[in-house]
Amino acid sequence: MEYLIPDGLSAEALEGELRAHLSCRAESAGDSEIGYYDTFDWALYAAGGFLSQSSETLRWTSRKDASAYAQPLEAQPGLARDLPSGPVRDQLPPEAAIRRLLPMMRIQTTARLLRVLDENEKTVVRVLVSSHSFEDPTSGRSGDLAARLRVQGVRGYDDDRELLVALVESKLGLVKAETPLLCEALRRVGRVPGDYSSKLDLKLEGAQRADAVTKQILATLLETLEANIQGTIAGWDTEFLHDLRVATRRTRSALSQIKPVFPEEILARFKEEFAWVQQATGQVRDLDVYLLAFDDYQASLPAELRPKLEPLREFLLAHYDQEQARLAQALQSERFRVLLGAWRDFLQTPVPSTSIVPGAMQPIKAVADVRIRRMAKRVRREGRAIRDDSHPEELHELRKSCKKLRYLMEFFRSLYPGGAIKPLIKQLKVLLDQLGDYQDLAVQAHHLEDVAERMHAEGRAAPATLLAMGALVGGLLQRQQAARDGFSEVFAAFDDPQQWAQYKALFWTSEVHQTGT
Amino acid sequence: MRILATYNIKGGVGKTAAAVNLAYLAARRGERTLLWDLDPQAAATYYFRVEPKVVGGGQRLLKGGKKGSALDDVIKGTDFPGLDLVPADFSFRNLDLMLEEAKGSTKQLRKLLRPLEDDYDVVFLDCPPSISLVSESAFRASDALLVPVIPTTLSARTLEQLLDFLASQERLATLKVLPFFSMVDRRKRLHLESMAELPIRWPQFLRTSIPYASDVERMGVHRMPLPAYAPLSPAAVAYQSLWGEVRASLPK
Numbered sequence: 108m109e110y111l112i113p114d115g116l117s118a119e120a121l122e123g124e125l126r127a128h129l130s131c132r133a134e135s136a137g138d139s140e141i142g143y144y145d146t147f148d149w150a151l152y153a154a155g156g157f158l159s160q161s162s163e164t165l166r167w168t169s170r171k172d173a174s175a176y177a178q179p180l181e182a183q184p185g186l187a188r189d190l191p192s193g194p195v196r197d198q199l200p201p202e203a204a205i206r207r208l209l210p211m212m213r214i215q216t217t218a219r220l221l222r223v224l225d226e227n228e229k230t231v232v233r234v235l236v237s238s239h240s241f242e243d244p245t246s247g248r249s250g251d252l253a254a255r256l257r258v259q260g261v262r263g264y265d266d267d268r269e270l271l272v273a274l275v276e277s278k279l280g281l282v283k284a285e286t287p288l289l290c291e292a293l294r295r296v297g298r299v300p301g302d303y304s305s306k307l308d309l310k311l312e313g314a315q316r317a318d319a320v321t322k323q324i325l326a327t328l329l330e331t332l333e334a335n336i337q338g339t340i341a342g343w344d345t346e347f348l349h350d351l352r353v354a355t356r357r358t359r360s361a362l363s364q365i366k367p368v369f370p371e372e373i374l375a376r377f378k379e380e381f382a383w384v385q386q387a388t389g390q391v392r393d394l395d396v397y398l399l400a401f402d403d404y405q406a407s408l409p410a411e412l413r414p415k416l417e418p419l420r421e422f423l424l425a426h427y428d429q430e431q432a433r434l435a436q437a438l439q440s441e442r443f444r445v446l447l448g449a450w451r452d453f454l455q456t457p458v459p460s461t462s463i464v465p466g467a468m469q470p471i472k473a474v475a476d477v478r479i480r481r482m483a484k485r486v487r488r489e490g491r492a493i494r495d496d497s498h499p500e501e502l503h504e505l506r507k508s509c510k511k512l513r514y515l516m517e518f519f520r521s522l523y524p525g526g527a528i529k530p531l532i533k534q535l536k537v538l539l540d541q542l543g544d545y546q547d548l549a550v551q552a553h554h555l556e557d558v559a560e561r562m563h564a565e566g567r568a569a570p571a572t573l574l575a576m577g578a579l580v581g582g583l584l585q586r587q588q589a590a591r592d593g594f595s596e597v598f599a600a601f602d603d604p605q606q607w608a609q610y611k612a613l614f615w616t617s618e619v620h621q622t623g624t
Numbered sequence: 625m626r627i628l629a630t631y632n633i634k635g636g637v638g639k640t641a642a643a644v645n646l647a648y649l650a651a652r653r654g655e656r657t658l659l660w661d662l663d664p665q666a667a668a669t670y671y672f673r674v675e676p677k678v679v680g681g682g683q684r685l686l687k688g689g690k691k692g693s694a695l696d697d698v699i700k701g702t703d704f705p706g707l708d709l710v711p712a713d714f715s716f717r718n719l720d721l722m723l724e725e726a727k728g729s730t731k732q733l734r735k736l737l738r739p740l741e742d743d744y745d746v747v748f749l750d751c752p753p754s755i756s757l758v759s760e761s762a763f764r765a766s767d768a769l770l771v772p773v774i775p776t777t778l779s780a781r782t783l784e785q786l787l788d789f790l791a792s793q794e795r796l797a798t799l800k801v802l803p804f805f806s807m808v809d810r811r812k813r814l815h816l817e818s819m820a821e822l823p824i825r826w827p828q829f830l831r832t833s834i835p836y837a838s839d840v841e842r843m844g845v846h847r848m849p850l851p852a853y854a855p856l857s858p859a860a861v862a863y864q865s866l867w868g869e870v871r872a873s874l875p876k
């Protein structure tokens with residue numbers, strides 16, 4: 108049981124109070140400094156625990172029952188998957204594997220232990236009085252936290268513990284500490300665990316003006332984009348760039364799909380600039396994709412070919428720093444700074460009281476209905492047109508439409524009953540994954556062919572390596588073909604009459620009002 | 625959970641001192657440790673400053689309350705993390721008679737400990753001297769007997785008696801017996817001679833011996849385990865090495 112010691116009461120005065128009523132012996136319980144770690148998106152907190160490190164020990168503490176695991180770790184933690192195996196690592200959720208464990212807070216503690224004694228001078232209750240200060244590595248801010256008193260009972264001495272609890276609660280009037288130290292420290296710097304997520308979670312109001320709501324959506328995306336800049340430039344882990352690119356792609360999709368709500372001439376420049384961001388960040392992302400998949404690549408080959416693939420990894424890594432430097436340069440450039448500044452200005456400017464843009468003043472729900480309807484019909488039309496001998500370009504087009512539809516549904520999710528739209532998005536993701544596999548595997552295969560040629564030209568690939576890469580490309584193309592073969596079945600699930608009835612029920616409700624515009 | 629009993633037919637040989645100090649050292653190494661004081665004289669209980677009182681006495685322990693919870697209710701935390709105690713009670717002087725009444729009498733201790741399987745890594749049973757139903761129950765519950773032996777001719781005879789008794793008990797065939805020299809005074813020729821001879825006859829003798837030391841006697845003044853107040857004293861170091869040896873000779 109832990110209590111907060113009110114501001115006016117010093118630890119010494121408190122000790123005096125306890126001594127007045129009980130026979131106690133006090134001793135120093137030592138100083139400690141604990142660093143708390145989590146992934147940028149708080150995956151560990153979400154998985155139900157705190158990860159901390161102090162004096163070369165890494166600890167996992169469950170949020171629910173405070174059960175704890177420990178393992179030695181001398182250095183600062185890096186990527187979650189690079190932690191040495193051990194009981195703490197076993198607790199980490201799999202989705203954290205590729206993320207860096209970032210320092211979220213440091214807390215210094217000085218503690219005194221009061222042992223309450225009986226007439227034999229036997230310890231019957233332990234009372235830990237601790238004072239704390241914090242240091243936020245992100246903002247650089249620091250300060251003191253409320254001191255705490257913790258009652259630790261001794262087995263078989265429940266009466267003594269209850270007596271002490273009564274003294275602490277009734278006589279001293281201390282209140283229970285409800286929040287963990289970490290959360291209290293975070294609150295002091297205006298944060299809460301879980302305050303960043305890459306998932307879009309917008310709460311929109313359907314009756315509001317379309318242009319205002321669209322700005323709200325875009326502003327949320329801008330926040331996500333900006334939150335990931337530092338980690339991307341520093342290369343903390345691959346997901347910063349990934350999230351930054353997703354935010355960019357969603358922004359571009361919103362700009363082209365939620366219309367007509369802004370004057371086209373204003374948008375044109377932003378569209379162009381965000382396309383540049385997308386393009387300037389592409390190279391590193393490609394390398395990330397290969398490197399993340401590299402172990403799987405190797406595993407897909409027969410055992411004797413696996414080591415032959417190593418020069419490919421080295422080649423990719425050798426280009427990485429250069430591409431990463433280029434990326435960092437782009438994100439630190441004047442062009443990028445100006446873009447974000449102008450974009451923020453635009454989003455923060457209140458919408459005009461009247462607008463000549465036809466959709467601007469409509470309720471957002473009406474605009475959303477129309478856009479989703481159109482896109483859903485387009486996906487269905489394009490999908491139905493695909494035959495066994497269709498050109499790959501057609502599947503590519505279909506994928507683009509699917510993505511637009513998915514983004515639209517995700518932007519406007521809160522305007523529709525959650526239970527109804529969720530399965531539609533989920534189903535669409537299945538279709539998108541299929542199309543994504545089909546296209547990405549082909550792109551990867553052909554890119555690897557290019558890389559093989561370059562490696563060969565630079566004299567960095569022995570014939571055995573080239574053969575292994577050939578086998579890899581073959582495997583990728585085989586999987587690509589499998590994705591192609593599976594397409595019609597996956598599409599049929601989307602184009603199912605019942606599924607379509609769901610679309611109709613959700614998005615065709617405002618049709619009547621729409622015919623006039 | 626491994627169960628160790630400190631035992632000798634003879635009294636005053638250092639059984640309790642060994643149980644208390646080894647239990648303390650085990651706990652300090654991070655093993656969740658329980659020490660059960662089976663001796664109505666309550667010496668171990670005294671060393672830990674616990675009142676020698678078990679609610680309901682031995683009777684209630686053996687009858688058991690709710691299923692398996694009988695020991696749970698009487699365990700006391702000591703001043704040392706990871707080390708708990710089942711205190712002795714004066715009524716334990718009749719434990720023999722009570723065991724006799726209980727059916728499957730010599731299985732009783734084991735049965736009482738079984739529910740604590742997941743709570744403790746090591747359990748020490750500090751036995752009273754002499755062969756009785758209590759000690760027999762402790763033998764049946766234990767994985768090993770730690771037998772302090774003062775290196776004299778007389779002690780050799782009691783050790784022989786003990787080993788003969790154990791050999792006559794089929795049910796105790798797997799019990800490991802680990803004798804070690806206790807209260808050794810290297811100025812006494814008899815001690816030195818016995819220490820040379822006995823291990824030849826009984827190779828299971830542990831190599832560590834505990835010296836006779838006034839530091840050990842002072843446990844009664846400090847009322848705590850020796851390594852807690854004199855961690856670097858020769859006797860404390862000897863207990864440390866004894867514990868290392870005992871651990872190593874136990875099955876994993």
Ligand SMILES: Nc1ncnc2c1ncn2[C@@H]1O[C@H](COP(=O)(O)OP(=O)(O)OP(=O)(O)O)[C@@H](O)[C@H]1O
Pocket residue numbers: 634635636637638639640641642663667751752753806807808834835836837838840841842843844859
């Ligand atoms: N190594 C030692 N050096 C000096 N004194 C010791 C040593 N070991 C034990 N003693 C003392 O000898 C006495 C008997 O020791 P202890 O209680 O440990 O023996 P015991 O075998 O448990 O006795 P009992 O048969 O009465 O239970 C105690 O006063 C104890 O302090």
Ligand SMILES: [Mg+2]
Pocket residue numbers: 639640641663667750751752
């Ligand atoms: Mg004794």
